[in-house]
Amino acid sequence: MEVAAAKLIGAGLAAIALGGAGVGIGTIFGNYLSAAIRNPSAAQKQFPTLLLGFALAEATGLFALVIALLILFAF
Amino acid sequence: MATNPMQQFEVHKIGPSLSINGIDISFTNSSLFMMISTILIITFFILGTKKVSIVPGKIQILNELVFNFISKMINETVGSDAKPYFPFILTLFIFILTMNMIGLLPYSFTVTSQVIITFFFAIVIFIGVTIVGFAKNGLGFLKIFVPSGIPVFLLPLLVVIEIISFLSRPISLSVRLFANMLAGHTMLKVFGGFVVSLGILGGWLPLSFSVALTALEILVAFLQAYVFAVLSCIYLNDALHMHH
Numbered sequence: 439m440e441v442a443a444a445k446l447i448g449a450g451l452a453a454i455a456l457g458g459a460g461v462g463i464g465t466i467f468g469n470y471l472s473a474a475i476r477n478p479s480a481a482q483k484q485f486p487t488l489l490l491g492f493a494l495a496e497a498t499g500l501f502a503l504v505i506a507l508l509i510l511f512a513f
Numbered sequence: 514m515a516t517n518p519m520q521q522f523e524v525h526k527i528g529p530s531l532s533i534n535g536i537d538i539s540f541t542n543s544s545l546f547m548m549i550s551t552i553l554i555i556t557f558f559i560l561g562t563k564k565v566s567i568v569p570g571k572i573q574i575l576n577e578l579v580f581n582f583i584s585k586m587i588n589e590t591v592g593s594d595a596k597p598y599f600p601f602i603l604t605l606f607i608f609i610l611t612m613n614m615i616g617l618l619p620y621s622f623t624v625t626s627q628v629i630i631t632f633f634f635a636i637v638i639f640i641g642v643t644i645v646g647f648a649k650n651g652l653g654f655l656k657i658f659v660p661s662g663i664p665v666f667l668l669p670l671l672v673v674i675e676i677i678s679f680l681s682r683p684i685s686l687s688v689r690l691f692a693n694m695l696a697g698h699t700m701l702k703v704f705g706g707f708v709v710s711l712g713i714l715g716g717w718l719p720l721s722f723s724v725a726l727t728a729l730e731i732l733v734a735f736l737q738a739y740v741f742a743v744l745s746c747i748y749l750n751d752a753l754h755m756h757h
Contacts, residue, residue: 486586486743493740497685500692507695 445510452506459499466491518702522626522695542622543630550611550624579607583742590746591753598749605634606742609690613734616698617727626694628687635687638745646752657751686744693737697730 470488474481530539561576569577583603587595609625616623625631646654658675659668704726707719 486589486739489736490740490743493689493736496693497689500696501685501688503696504688504692 445513448509449506452502452509455502456499459495459502462495462498463492466495518699518706521622521698521702524627543624543627546615546622546624547612550608550615554607554611579603586743587746590743591750595746595749595753602742602746605745606738609634609741610735610738613694613738614731616694617730617734623694623698625690626698628691631687631691632683634741635683638686638748639683642748642752645749649753650755654752654755657755682748686741690737690741693733697733701726701730
């Protein structure tokens with residue numbers, strides 16, 4: 439197989455990791471919502487933690503993007 | 514007009530090309546936008562502190578908003594004995610925020626979409642936090658790799674895992690910011706290209722999506738700057754207060 443074709447396949451495979459990122463972000467927000475509906479006054483204080491958790495979960499998906507770009511352009 | 518969505522990330526020289534000993538130090542569009550961000554930030558803070566009054570004017574309110582936001586964040590994550598680090602964290606946060614936001618304007622260059630720049634930010638924080646940890650705790654700082662309350666036979670494996678995760682901090686910190694900015698701005702350009710190529714009849718659909726995407730990118734710009742600052746504070750807390 440040519441290198442160019444293998445690169446494209448590799449970059450496409452790297453995008454599968456975004457499924458995990460989606461599950462992670464959904465879990466964080468789902469848990470926050472179910473807790474916030476039970477205890478709205480305490481939920482407001484944890485909003486920064488929610489944003490931090492979202493950004494960390496999103497970062498894992500973006501690491502997959504970086505791997506895809508590395509495969510496409512750096513090898 | 515750039516037809517390739519990746520063309521916005523090219524760094525090119527502005528003005529004469531200077532070099533010291535073969536190292537290229539000419540002024541680039543990256544330097545230009547870093548300078549623009551710095552001038553904007555300095556102007557913002559000078560205007561806000563010119564006539565300080567008890568009943569604040571508009572810019573003073575904004576200044577105090579930013580100040581209180583970072584001050585509260587530092588108090589919550591590190592505690593009040595990290596006050597000496599407040600100017601550094603404030604500068605870090607507002608510099609990254611301004612560079613992220615300016616990149617959203619058309620025909621501008623997002624400085625934080627260059628991995629070398631975010632890597633340098635992250636490495637400075639990593640080395641700084643390590644030095645602070647060793648200065649405050651001496652060699653006891655190495656206890657950060659030994660979590661408390663684990664059985665002894667797991668110790669060698671766990672220490673290796675902890676060391677690897679400690680060393681991956683600058684990488685994750687820099688790649689998070691870089692990849693967010695890269696992905697967001699690439700998507701903006703790609704959908705912009707769709708608007709042009711679909712023309713008058715079909716162009717309103719990608720245009721509305723581009724508007725929503727720009728709103729999301731403004732949120733992401735703020736969020737990534739905040740997350741960078743918060744994680745730096747958390748790493749500082751690990752170094753300053755080592756209760757394991």
